[in-house]
Amino acid sequence: MSPRILLRTFQRISGLRFSSTKPAFTSDRYKVKRGPYARISNDHVAFFNELLGRNRVIADAEECEGYNIDYAKIVRGQSTLVLKPKTTEEVSTILKFCNENRLAVCPQSGNTGLVGGSVPVFDEIVISMKFMNKIIETNELAETNLGVLSSDEFFALGVLTCEAGCVLEDLDNHLGTVGLMMPIDLGAKGSCLIGGCVSTNAGGLRLLRYGNLHGNVLGLEAVKANGEVIDCLNTLKKNNTGYHLKHLFIGSEGTLGIVTKVAIQCPPLPKAVNVALLGLNSFEKVLKAFRLAKRELAEILSSFEMMDRRSIDISFTTFGMKSPLTSKTDGHDFYVLLETSGSNVNHDEEKLGSFVEKALADDIIEDGTLTSDPTKVKHIWALRERISEGVLREGYVFKYDISIPILSYYKVIEMIEERLRDPRVIRISGYGHLGDGNIHVQVSIPSYEPDIASQLEPFIFEYVSKLRGSVSAEHGIGFVKTKYLHMSRTSSEIKLMHEVKKMMDPNGILNPYKVLYPLEISA
Amino acid sequence: MEDYKFLFKVVLVGNAGVGKTCLVRRFTQGLFPPGQGATIGVDFMIKTVEVENEKVKLFIWDTAGQERFRSITQSYYRSAHALILVYDISCQPTFDCLPDWLREIEEYASNKVLRILVGNKIDREDREIPTHVGEDFAQRHGMYFLETSAKEAENVERLFMEIAAELMEDKIQARSKELPRYETNTTSINGKTTSIGDTSNCGCSRLS
Numbered sequence: 240m241s242p243r244i245l246l247r248t249f250q251r252i253s254g255l256r257f258s259s260t261k262p263a264f265t266s267d268r269y270k271v272k273r274g275p276y277a278r279i280s281n282d283h284v285a286f287f288n289e290l291l292g293r294n295r296v297i298a299d300a301e302e303c304e305g306y307n308i309d310y311a312k313i314v315r316g317q318s319t320l321v322l323k324p325k326t327t328e329e330v331s332t333i334l335k336f337c338n339e340n341r342l343a344v345c346p347q348s349g350n351t352g353l354v355g356g357s358v359p360v361f362d363e364i365v366i367s368m369k370f371m372n373k374i375i376e377t378n379e380l381a382e383t384n385l386g387v388l389s390s391d392e393f394f395a396l397g398v399l400t401c402e403a404g405c406v407l408e409d410l411d412n413h414l415g416t417v418g419l420m421m422p423i424d425l426g427a428k429g430s431c432l433i434g435g436c437v438s439t440n441a442g443g444l445r446l447l448r449y450g451n452l453h454g455n456v457l458g459l460e461a462v463k464a465n466g467e468v469i470d471c472l473n474t475l476k477k478n479n480t481g482y483h484l485k486h487l488f489i490g491s492e493g494t495l496g497i498v499t500k501v502a503i504q505c506p507p508l509p510k511a512v513n514v515a516l517l518g519l520n521s522f523e524k525v526l527k528a529f530r531l532a533k534r535e536l537a538e539i540l541s542s543f544e545m546m547d548r549r550s551i552d553i554s555f556t557t558f559g560m561k562s563p564l565t566s567k568t569d570g571h572d573f574y575v576l577l578e579t580s581g582s583n584v585n586h587d588e589e590k591l592g593s594f595v596e597k598a599l600a601d602d603i604i605e606d607g608t609l610t611s612d613p614t615k616v617k618h619i620w621a622l623r624e625r626i627s628e629g630v631l632r633e634g635y636v637f638k639y640d641i642s643i644p645i646l647s648y649y650k651v652i653e654m655i656e657e658r659l660r661d662p663r664v665i666r667i668s669g670y671g672h673l674g675d676g677n678i679h680v681q682v683s684i685p686s687y688e689p690d691i692a693s694q695l696e697p698f699i700f701e702y703v704s705k706l707r708g709s710v711s712a713e714h715g716i717g718f719v720k721t722k723y724l725h726m727s728r729t730s731s732e733i734k735l736m737h738e739v740k741k742m743m744d745p746n747g748i749l750n751p752y753k754v755l756y757p758l759e760i761s762a
Numbered sequence: 763m764e765d766y767k768f769l770f771k772v773v774l775v776g777n778a779g780v781g782k783t784c785l786v787r788r789f790t791q792g793l794f795p796p797g798q799g800a801t802i803g804v805d806f807m808i809k810t811v812e813v814e815n816e817k818v819k820l821f822i823w824d825t826a827g828q829e830r831f832r833s834i835t836q837s838y839y840r841s842a843h844a845l846i847l848v849y850d851i852s853c854q855p856t857f858d859c860l861p862d863w864l865r866e867i868e869e870y871a872s873n874k875v876l877r878i879l880v881g882n883k884i885d886r887e888d889r890e891i892p893t894h895v896g897e898d899f900a901q902r903h904g905m906y907f908l909e910t911s912a913k914e915a916e917n918v919e920r921l922f923m924e925i926a927a928e929l930m931e932d933k934i935q936a937r938s939k940e941l942p943r944y945e946t947n948t949t950s951i952n953g954k955t956t957s958i959g960d961t962s963n964c965g966c967s968r969l970s
Contacts, residue, residue, distance in 0.1 A: 565783075566790050566807035585836065592837025599808055599821050600769055610803025612831050 260686070265314040265360045265718065268687070273361045274751050276343040279320055283342065287322055290332055295370065297321035306365045309358045310351045310427075311631060311638065314718055316359030318345065325370045327460060327468055327499040333366060334497065334748075335466025343751050346493035348435025349406070351427035353627075353638055356492045356717025357435065360752040368434050371404035371499060374413060378474075398457060398474045400502045403434025419505040422449035426624035434498045440490030442713030444624075447674035448541040448580070449506060453489050460500035461488045464744035474502045487739070492715050493750040495743045509541075509580035511587045514616045517598070517607040518564045518571035522649040525573050527603045529645075529673055532577060535594040539587050542578035542674070544623050547652065549668035550681070554622045557629035563619060566606040575604075575673075576623050584611075626670055627679070633665045635687040637695055639680040640671075643708035648678055651702060655682065659694055677712040700726050721756040766810060766817035770929045772922070773838055775863055776848035777856040778827030781882040784912035785848065786824045789922050794913050802831040804838055811926050818926045839870035844925045846878045851896070851909065852886040864903060876928060878906040880921065885911040 265271065287296045297303055298320055307316040324330045337344050345363040359365060378398045397419055401410060408428040411421045423436060425443035435441070437459065440452050449455060458473030471485045488498050519525055525545050532540055551574050554560045562570060581587040591609060598604045610616060630636050643651065652669040659667065663684050671678040680699070684691055700710045704726040711720050711727070725733060733755070740747075740755055774782040783798050783805070790809045805824045810817055823842070826832045839845070847863050849856040860879070867877065879900040881891060893909060900907035906924075910917040 563805070565787060565795070565805070566809075568791060568793075588837050592840065595806055596771070596821070596841065599806065606805070606807035608803060608805045610831075612802045615802040615831075 262308060262312045262315045263687070265316060265355065265358075268314075269718075271360055271752060274343065274747065275341070276361075276363075276748070276751070277341045279342065279362065279364065283336075283340065284320065286336060287320070287333070290329065291322060291324065295323040295325070297323070303365070306347060306350070306367065307358055309353075309355055311353050311636065313353075313635075314355035314358055314360075316345070317362050318359040318365050319362060321365040321367055323367045323370045327371075327462065330366065330371075330462045330497055330499055331466040331468050333466075334462055334464060337364065337748055338465045338746055341746055341748065343748050345750055346438070346497045348404070348438070349427065349431035351431045352435070352439065352717060353640065353714045354711065354717025355719045356439065356715055356750070356753050360718060363751065366497065368404040368432055368497075368499075371402040371434075372406070372409075372432075373402045374405060374410070375400040375402065375500065377414065377417060377419075397505050397507070398502055399505050400472065400474065400500065401433060402500055403432060403437070403498050405433050407431050407433055407436060414505055415508060418508050420508045422455040422504065422506055423452065426627055433501055433503070437489055437498050437501055438491065438493050439715045440713075442672065442675065442677065444542050444544065444578075444672070446713075447543060447672065452503075453486055456485060456489055456501060456503050458502040459485050459488055459498055461496035461498045463496045464746065464749050468499075469496065472500055472502055476504065487743075490715070492717060492754050494740060494754045495749065497749070507582075509582065511579075511581050511584040511611065512541075512616065513579045513587060513591055513609060513611045514619050515575075515577045515591065515595070515607055515609040516563055516619050516622070517575040517577065517604045518567065519573040519575060519604050520571060522573060524603050525575060525649075525673065526645065527601070528575055528577075528598055531598055531601075531603065532594060535597065536577075536579055536590055539579040539581040539590060540577070540674075541580040542576065542672075544576040544671070545673040546574045546576070546623060546626065546670040547649075547668055548572050548574075549666055550626050550670035551622055553629040553666075553668070554625050557632055558625055560618070560622055560625075562622075563608045563615070564606050571605055574622075576619060623670070626668075626681075630666070630668075630681050630683050633683040634685040635683070637680075637682040637684075637692065638714075639695075639699055639710075640677070640712050640714040641680065641699070641703045641708055641710060642675070642677050642712035643703055643706050645673070645676050647706055647708075648673065648676065651678065651680060651699065654702060655680065655695070655699065658698065659691070661691060661694075663688065663691065672713075675712070676708075697723065697726075703727075716754045718753050718756075721752070721754065724754070766819045768816065768818040768926075768930050768933060769821070770818065770843040770926065771821045771823065771841060772844045772846065772925060773823040773825065773842045774846045774848060775825055775867070776827060776846075776880075777850070777853075777859050780827065780848045780850040780853070780856050781912050782827065782846075782848050783824050785846075785880070785882060785910065785918055785921070786822055788912045788915055788918045790822065792915075794915075800828055800831060801826045804832075809922070811923060813923065813927045813930055816930065818930055820922065820926060836870050839867065840872070842871055842875055843929050844876040844878065845871060846880055846921070846925075847905070848880045848882050849891070849896075850883050851881040851891045852883055852888045854890045857881075857891045857896070857899075860899060876906070876925065876932070877904070878908065878921070878925065879903075881907075881909040882912060884909045884916060885914045 303318055303321055306321050307318055343363040344366050345359040346366045347357050348368050350357045378396050414420055423443050424445045437452055458471050460472045461469050488496050579587050656667050665683045668681050669678050700723045703710050709727045710723045716724055783801050787795055807822050810819045823838050881896045897907050908921055
C-alpha cells in the first residue's frame with residue numbers, strides 16, 4: 240500500500256474519530272496576539288477572483304477548514320481565504336498586492352509539518368502551492384542520451400528542475416523511469432510537496448547517505464514578500480560566485496520568501512537494495528550495531544533507523560501489522576531497520592552476510608531478517624514509517640524532534656519516563672534516525688492537558704540545550720517551537736536572523752508568528 | 763560477552779513449504795505456528811544449547827524456499843558449519859528437487875560442511891517417500907539422515923542437538939590435529955576432511 244493511500248485512509252478514519260474533537264484555535268490555546276495586519280475585505284477577494292478565477296480562490300469556511308488544521312492536529316487557524324496560484328507570476332502578483340495592503344499570508348505545501356508551521360495562526364491568507372506541480376526538466380545520464388547531449392546539458396546530468404508543488408513521491412516515481420531517484424525520502428512522501436521539503440530543509444530516512452537539502456538543492460526560484468522574483472535556479476554543481484542566496488530560502492519555513500521552483504541533484508537509482516530488521520535487547524547494543532554497520536557496510540549503508548518496543552508496538556497493535564521477527568514470542572526491547580543501497584548485488588550481500596555474522600557472534604543482535612524482496616522491504620519500512628501516523632490515534636501527542644550526542648540519544652526517554660509518572664499518559668516512546676543523532680520522542684495522552692505540557696516543556700528543551708543538541712533536528716521551528724529557538728541558536732545568530740527578516744520582509748507578512756517570534760514590525 | 767565455547771552456523775534449505783521455519787520455531791521457541799507464511803529473504807537467530815556441559819551457540823539461518831524470495835544465497839552458504847536440507851515426506855516434488863539443492867550446495871558451500879537430510883512432516887498419514895528411500899539418498903550423498911515432525915515435536919530437538927554435538931566433536935578433533943600439524947609443518951588437509959568423510963560412512967547410523 241502506498242503511503243499516499245495510507246494517508247488517505249488515515250484522514251478518513253481520523254475524520255470519523257476526530258470530527259467532534261478539532262484542536263482548539265491556536266490563538267486561544269497558545270494565547271497569541273494578532274499582528275498589525277489588515278483584515279480581508281470584499282475588495283481584496285475581488286482582486287484575487289479577478290487574478291486567479293473563482294475556481295482557485297476558496298472562501299467557503301467548510302472548505303477552508305482543511306487548510307486551517309495541521310496533520311498532527313496540534314494547531315488550528317481561522318483563515319477564510321485560500322489561494323491556489325499556478326505560476327510564479329501569480330505568486331508574485333499575490334504577494335505584491337498583499338504586501339502593499341498589509342495582508343498576512345501563510346504559504347502551504349503538503350501540510351504534513353509537525354510544528355504548526357504550515358497553517359495560519361489567525362486569518363492569514365493561505366497560499367496553497369498544490370497547483371504548481373509541473374516537472375520542468377530532467378537531465379539524466381541515460382545511454383540513449385549520451386550521443387545527443389549538447390554541452391549545456393552535459394553540465395546538468397542527474398538534475399531535476401520542477402515547480403514547488405510537485406509531490407515528492409511523484410517526483411521519485413518520475414525519476415525512477417530514467418534510472419534516478421530523489422535524494423530525500425520521508426514517511427509523508429505521498430503528500431508532502433518538494434517546495435515544503437526545501438522550505439523546511441526536511442531530513443528524512445536517507446539523509447545519512449545523501450546529506451541534507453542545503454547540499455542537494457543546486458538552485459531555486461523564490462518570490463520575496465514584495466513580489467520580486469529571485470532567480471537563483473542554478474543547476475551547476477559548483478558555482479562559487481558571490482553569496483549563495485539559495486540557502487536563505489532552504490529551511491526558513493516560508494518566512495523570507497515563497498519557493499516556486501527547485502533544481503535538485505538526483506543520485507542514480509541503486510541496483511541493489513537490501514533491508515534488514517534486527518531485534519536487540521538494549522540501547523547499548525543498538526549503538527554497537529551502528530558502529531559495526533558503519534564499519535562493515537560503509538559506503539552502501541543508506542539508512543539506520545532505531546525504534547524502541549513501544550514505538551514499533553504502535554504499528555503492531557494499531558494497524559495489526561505482523562512482526563517479521565519470530566524467534567522471541569514477546570518481541571525485543573529495541574529494533575533496528577537497516578538499509579543498504581549499492582550497485583552490485585553480490586558485493587552488497589557479501590558485506591551484509593559478514594555484518595550479520597559478526598553481529599550475532601558478538602551478541603549484538605538477538606535475531607533478524609534480511610530481504611531484497613520489494614513486498615517485504617515495503618512491509619518492514621511500513622513498520623517504521625507508520626509509527627508517526629498510528630500514535631495520533633491515541634489522542635493528543637507531544638512530539639519532540641531532537642538531535643543530541645549519540646551516547647545520550649536514548650537517555651532522554653528514560654529521563655521523561657522518570658519525570659512523567661502520570662496515569663493519563665498512554666505511551667512514552669522513542670524512535671528515529673540514529674545514524675543522524677536524531678530521535679523522535681512521543682508522549683501520547685487522550686487529549687491535550689496544559690499541566691502535562693508544562694511538565695514536558697521547557698524541561699526537555701533545557702535537557703537538549705545542556706547537551707548542546709538541537710530542539711528541532713528536522714521538523715523546523717514552525718509555530719510551536721518559536722520560544723525555544725534561543726536554546727539551539729546563539730543570540731548573535733538570532734539577531735542577524737531578525738535583521739535578515741526585516742530586510743527581506745519589512746512588513747512581516749510572510750508566515751507571521753513562525754520561526755522568529757515575537758517579531759518587531761516596522762510601523 | 764557471553765561465555766560460550768563453540769559457535770556454529772546452521773543453515774536450513776529446501777523447497778518452499780517443507781517446514782523449515784516450523785522446525786526452527788519448534789526448536790527455538792517450542793511452538794508450532796499453524797498457517798506459517800512463506801519466508802521471504804532470510805531470517806536469522808541464535809539459540810544457545812548445552813552439550814556435555816559446554817555452551818554451544820547455534821546461529822540458525824532460516825532461508826526462503828521460493829526462488830523469487832531468496833536473497834544473499836552465496837553468503838549464507840559460505841562459512842556455514844552445517845546445512846540442513848529439508849523435504850516433505852508427503853510431497854514427492856520436494857524430494858525430487860534434492861539434486862538441485864545439492865548442486866547449489868556444491869557450488870557455494872565449503873566442502874567441509876556437515877550435511878543433514880531431513881524428511882519432515884512424519885505426522886502426516888499421506889506419506890509419499892518411504893523412510894528407506896530418504897535414507898538411501900542420504901547415504902549416496904554422504905549425508906546424515908533424520909525424519910522429523912515439527913508439529914509433533916518429534917526428533918526436532920534431537921536434530922539440532924546432534925548437530926551441535928557433532929560439530930563440537932569435529933572442532934575438538936580439528937584442534938588436537940592443529941597442534942602437531944603446526945609443529946611438523948606438514949599440511950594435512952586430508953586429516954581435516956576425515957571428519958566429514960567419517961560422517962558419510964557412519965553418519966546415518968548415528969542420527970537415524
